[in-house]
Amino acid sequence: MPTKKIENSDGRLRHTARSVTLESVARLAGVAPTTVSRALNHPEKVAAKTLSRIQDAIASTGYVPNLLAGGLASSRSRLIAAIVPSIANLVYAETIQSFTRRVRESGYQVFLGETGYDPDAEEELVVTVLSRRPDAIFLTGIHHSATCRQRLLAAGIPIVETWDITPTPLDIAVGFSHSRVGHSVAAYLHDRGHRTFGVASADDPRARLRNRAFTAELAERGIDKVETSYLSPVSSLELGRRALADLLAATLTPIAVFCSSDTVAQGVLVEAQARGLASPEDVAIVGFGDQNFAAFTYPALTTVKIDRVTIGERSAEALLARLDDEPVEENVVDVGFEIIARQTA
Amino acid sequence: MPTKKIENSDGRLRHTARSVTLESVARLAGVAPTTVSRALNHPEKVAAKTLSRIQDAIASTGYVPNLLAGGLASSRSRLIAAIVPSIANLVYAETIQSFTRRVRESGYQVFLGETGYDPDAEEELVVTVLSRRPDAIFLTGIHHSATCRQRLLAAGIPIVETWDITPTPLDIAVGFSHSRVGHSVAAYLHDRGHRTFGVASADDPRARLRNRAFTAELAERGIDKVETSYLSPVSSLELGRRALADLLAATLTPIAVFCSSDTVAQGVLVEAQARGLASPEDVAIVGFGDQNFAAFTYPALTTVKIDRVTIGERSAEALLARLDDEPVEENVVDVGFEIIARQTA
DNA sequence: ATGAAAGCGCTAACAC
DNA sequence: GTGTTAGCGCTTTCAT
Numbered sequence: 001m002p003t004k005k006i007e008n009s010d011g012r013l014r015h016t017a018r019s020v021t022l023e024s025v026a027r028l029a030g031v032a033p034t035t036v037s038r039a040l041n042h043p044e045k046v047a048a049k050t051l052s053r054i055q056d057a058i059a060s061t062g063y064v065p066n067l068l069a070g071g072l073a074s075s076r077s078r079l080i081a082a083i084v085p086s087i088a089n090l091v092y093a094e095t096i097q098s099f100t101r102r103v104r105e106s107g108y109q110v111f112l113g114e115t116g117y118d119p120d121a122e123e124e125l126v127v128t129v130l131s132r133r134p135d136a137i138f139l140t141g142i143h144h145s146a147t148c149r150q151r152l153l154a155a156g157i158p159i160v161e162t163w164d165i166t167p168t169p170l171d172i173a174v175g176f177s178h179s180r181v182g183h184s185v186a187a188y189l190h191d192r193g194h195r196t197f198g199v200a201s202a203d204d205p206r207a208r209l210r211n212r213a214f215t216a217e218l219a220e221r222g223i224d225k226v227e228t229s230y231l232s233p234v235s236s237l238e239l240g241r242r243a244l245a246d247l248l249a250a251t252l253t254p255i256a257v258f259c260s261s262d263t264v265a266q267g268v269l270v271e272a273q274a275r276g277l278a279s280p281e282d283v284a285i286v287g288f289g290d291q292n293f294a295a296f297t298y299p300a301l302t303t304v305k306i307d308r309v310t311i312g313e314r315s316a317e318a319l320l321a322r323l324d325d326e327p328v329e330e331n332v333v334d335v336g337f338e339i340i341a342r343q344t345a
Numbered sequence: 346m347p348t349k350k351i352e353n354s355d356g357r358l359r360h361t362a363r364s365v366t367l368e369s370v371a372r373l374a375g376v377a378p379t380t381v382s383r384a385l386n387h388p389e390k391v392a393a394k395t396l397s398r399i400q401d402a403i404a405s406t407g408y409v410p411n412l413l414a415g416g417l418a419s420s421r422s423r424l425i426a427a428i429v430p431s432i433a434n435l436v437y438a439e440t441i442q443s444f445t446r447r448v449r450e451s452g453y454q455v456f457l458g459e460t461g462y463d464p465d466a467e468e469e470l471v472v473t474v475l476s477r478r479p480d481a482i483f484l485t486g487i488h489h490s491a492t493c494r495q496r497l498l499a500a501g502i503p504i505v506e507t508w509d510i511t512p513t514p515l516d517i518a519v520g521f522s523h524s525r526v527g528h529s530v531a532a533y534l535h536d537r538g539h540r541t542f543g544v545a546s547a548d549d550p551r552a553r554l555r556n557r558a559f560t561a562e563l564a565e566r567g568i569d570k571v572e573t574s575y576l577s578p579v580s581s582l583e584l585g586r587r588a589l590a591d592l593l594a595a596t597l598t599p600i601a602v603f604c605s606s607d608t609v610a611q612g613v614l615v616e617a618q619a620r621g622l623a624s625p626e627d628v629a630i631v632g633f634g635d636q637n638f639a640a641f642t643y644p645a646l647t648t649v650k651i652d653r654v655t656i657g658e659r660s661a662e663a664l665l666a667r668l669d670d671e672p673v674e675e676n677v678v679d680v681g682f683e684i685i686a687r688q689t690a
Numbered sequence: 691a692t693g694a695a696a697g698c699g700c701t702a703a704c705a706c
Numbered sequence: 707g708t709g710t711t712a713g714c715g716c717t718t719t720c721a722t
Binding site: 062064065066067068069071072077086087088090093094096097100109110111112113114127128130131132133150151154155236237238266267270273292293296298 | 407409410411412413414416417422431432433435438439441442445454455456457459472473475476477478495496499500581582583611612615618637638641643
C-alpha cells in the first residue's frame with residue numbers, strides 16, 4: 001500500500017497524496033477547470049480541438065472524476081439506493097439485477113441496503129442510505145413505519161415501492177397483489193379436490209398477506225381450519241422440512257401445503273419423501289416464485305410464477321421517467337402472477 | 346413528489362429546496378457548526394449538555410448528514426466497493442452478505458459493481474467505482490488487466506482479491522487454490538475406479554483453472570482424454586443439461602463428470618435422468634460449491650464445499666485492519682475446501 | 691466557445 | 707470544550 005500521508009510544499013500535513021484533480025487536468029491541457037468539467041459532462045459544448053487536448057490530458061494523467069465532489073456541487077449524486085430484505089435471496093437478487101442494468105444505461109449507480117428481514121432495520125437503514133443523497137430510492141414492500149414514510153417523503157426524491165401494490169403508494173409502486181395470489185392458490189387446490197390444508201411459510205409480511213387470503217378463500221369454501229407454520233423470516237430448505245413436520249404433527253395426510261417460496265416447497269418435498277410420503281398423493285405442494293429449479297424437482301413443483309425481471313425493469317423505467325421530469329403514466333403497476341401447474345399439486 | 350425547484354429569497358434559482366444542514370442544526374442548538382460535527386463524529390469530545398441540545402435539534406429538524414460533503418471534506422467516504430461477477434449467483438451473494446455485515450459494524454457501506462462475467466467489463470467498472478472514492482475495494486478473482494491493476498494501485502486504498510489466491514496479490518488475497526481443487530477431484534474420482542471423464546463447465550476463469558488441473562491430474566494417471574464442454578459463462582441448470590448432452594455425444598457411459606457449480610451439476614443430473622441414466626452408475630457427478638440444495642437432490646450431490654461466509658468475513662477483517670492502520674499478519678489467506686462425498690460420485 | 695467567481699455541506703487544523 | 711478559518715473537488719451562474 002502506498003503511504004497516504006505526505007508533507008505538502010507549504011509544510012502542512014495533507015490527508016492524501018495530492019491526487020489528480022480536474023484542475024491538474026485543466027492545467028495540463030491549458031484550459032480552465034470549467035472547460036474540463038464541460039468536456040466531461042457536455043462534450044458537445046466544447047470545441048473539437050479543445051476536447052481532444054483535454055482527453056489526452058485525462059488519459060495521460062489517469063484522471064478519475066471525484067463524484068463525491070461532483071454530487072455535492074450539483075446536488076445530483078447519480079446514485080440510486082435500493083433497500084431489500086436480503087441479497088442472498090435469488091428472488092430479490094434477480095429483480096435488483098435487472099433494475100441495476102436498466103438504470104446504469106442512464107448513468108446511475110445502485111447501492112444496496114439490506115434489512116435482513118428485520119422490519120425495524122428499515123428505519124435506520126433509510127437514514128443511512130439517505131445520507132448518501134441518492135437521486136431516487138427503490139424499496140421492497142409497501143409497509144413502512146410512520147417515521148420512515150416521513151423521512152422518505154422529506155428527501156424529496158422519486159421512490160418506487162416494489163413486490164407489492166397499493167392504491168396509495170408513496171410515489172410509485174410496481175408489484176402484484178399478494179392477496180390475489182392467496183385466493184387463487186386456495187381456489188386452485190380446492191377445485192382440484194383437496195380438503196385438508198396447511199401453510200408452510202417464512203415469517204415475512206408479504207407471505208402473511210398471501211396466507212391470510214389463502215385461509216380466507218378456504219373459509220369461504222367451508223374449510224375453517226388451516227394449519228399454519230411460521231418458523232423464521234428466512235426461507236430455507238431446512239425451514240420447509242421443519243414446517244412439514246409441524247403440520248403433520250397437527251393434521252393428517254392427505255394434505256395440500258401452500259409454501260411461501262420454492263425453497264421452502266423443496267424442503268417440504270424433501271421431508272415428505274424422507275417420511276415415505278408421495279407428492280401429490282399424500283402431500284400436495286404449491287411453491288411460490290417459480291425459481292429455475294422448480295421445474296426440475298421430482299416430482300416437478302407446482303408454483304406461482306412472478307416475473308422478477310419485469311419488476312426490476314418497470315421500476316427502473318418509472319424512476320428514470322421521474323428523474324427526467326417525464327410524466328409517469330401509471331404510478332401503480334401490477335405485473336400479475338401465474339400459477340404454473342406441474343406435478344406436486 | 347415535492348417540487349424540487351424553488352426561488353430563494355435572493356431571487357436566485359436553487360437546485361433543491363433548502364434542506365436541513367449541519368449549519369441549520371447548529372443555529373437551532375446555538376452552537377458553531379464544528380460542534381455539531383463533533384457531536385456526530387466524536388461525541389465524547391462534547392460537553393454532555395451541549396450534546397443533548399444538539400441531539401434535540403437534530404431530532405426536531407430531522408437532519409440527515411450529507412455524506413457526500415463529509416466524504417469530500419475528510420477524504421473518507423466510508424464506502425467500500427465490491428466487484429462481483431453476478432449478484433444473482435448465491436455463491437457470490439453469500440460472500441458479499443457476510444462481508445457487508447462485518448464491515449457495516451465499523452461504519453462502512455458497501456456498494457456493488459457487477460461485471461456480468463465479462464472480463465473486459467472490470468476495467469470500466471473499476472473507474473466507475475473509483476469515482477465514488479471508496480476507502481477500500483473488494484474484488485472477485487486475481488486476474489485483472491494491466492490498466493486495471495495500475496488504476497487500482499493508483500487509488501492508494503486497501504484491496505482484497507477474493508475467491509482465489511496468488512503469491513503476488515495486489516494487496517491482500519482471501520480464497521483457495523482452484524488448481525488444488527481440480528487435482529483433488531480428479532484423484533477422488535480416479536481412486537474410486539472411474540476411467541472415463543468429462544467436464545461440464547461454465548466458461549469462467551476460475552472454473553478453467555480447476556478444469557485444467559483436473560485434466561492434468563488425470564493425464565498423470567494415464568488418462569489422456571477428458572471431454573470438456575464450455576457453453577456459457579453463466580451457470581444454470583439448462584447449461585448442465587446441454588453440457589451432458591454434449592459430453593455424451595462425444596463419449597460413452599459410464600462417465601464421471603466434474604461440474605463448475607452445483608447448479609450445473611443439478612442440470613447434468615436432470616439430463617441423465619431424462620435419458621434414463623442412473624447416477625452414479627452411468628453418470629457420476631461432482632458439483633462445486635456445496636449450495637444448500639446439494640444435499641437434497643436425488644441422489645444427493647457429491648460436491649466441493651467452499652466456505653463462502655468465511656471468505657467474506659476474512660476479507661472484511663483484513664480490509665478493516667488495513668483501514669485502521671493495524672498490521673495485517675497474513676496477506677494471503679487460504680480458506681481451503683473439502684470434497685463432500687454424497688451419492689452421485 | 692471559454693473563463694472567473696461563488697458555493698455545495700462538511701471536516702480539520704488551530705487558536706482560545 | 708468550543709469557535710474560527712480554510713479548504714475538499716467539483717458544478718454552476720454569469721460574463722466575455
